[in-house]
Amino acid sequence: MKSKRQEKILELIAQYAIETQEELLERLSECGIPSMQATVSRDIKELGIIKTPLKGSAYVYELP
Amino acid sequence: MKSKRQEKILELIAQYAIETQEELLERLSECGIPSMQATVSRDIKELGIIKTPLKGSAYVYELP
DNA sequence: GGTGAATAATAATTCAAC
DNA sequence: GTTGAATTATTATTCACC
DSSP: OHHHHHHHHHHHHHHSOOOSHHHHHHHHHHTTOOOOHHHHHHHHHHHTOEEEEOSSSOEEEEOO | OHHHHHHHHHHHHHHSOOOSHHHHHHHHHHTTOOOOHHHHHHHHHHHTOEEEEOSSSOEEEEOO
């Protein structure tokens, strides 16, 4: 179910420093919401989630 | 030169709806600042530039 | 309209060189 | 420290299907 998954995605990126969609997939799976990379990519686009470069280190997904 | 290129990158993303790093490379080249994709990727990270999903349509690079 | 599987497109990193 | 060339990793899209 889309809305439930997207809700959880927002929770997860708020809670953890998620660096890739693969990592997000793992978290979702742990929450009992298995999904595919393509789906998560679409969700990210729909939710307006961005991948922000952190100073010097890595990238994290977050809301603007 | 790095600082000049990064300055121009900020100008370009403010002025145009740039959707990919390739597109940014073309713009830079037109401005007399030829560069490589790897370099632009590093600049984007350093400058904290993000790729924002626009509602329904494409993605654009911009400052947070 | 929503999804999975596969693919294409895009972007980040590595490595060598300067 | 900076860059180009190449590679790898990551992400967006396409296509078939439901």
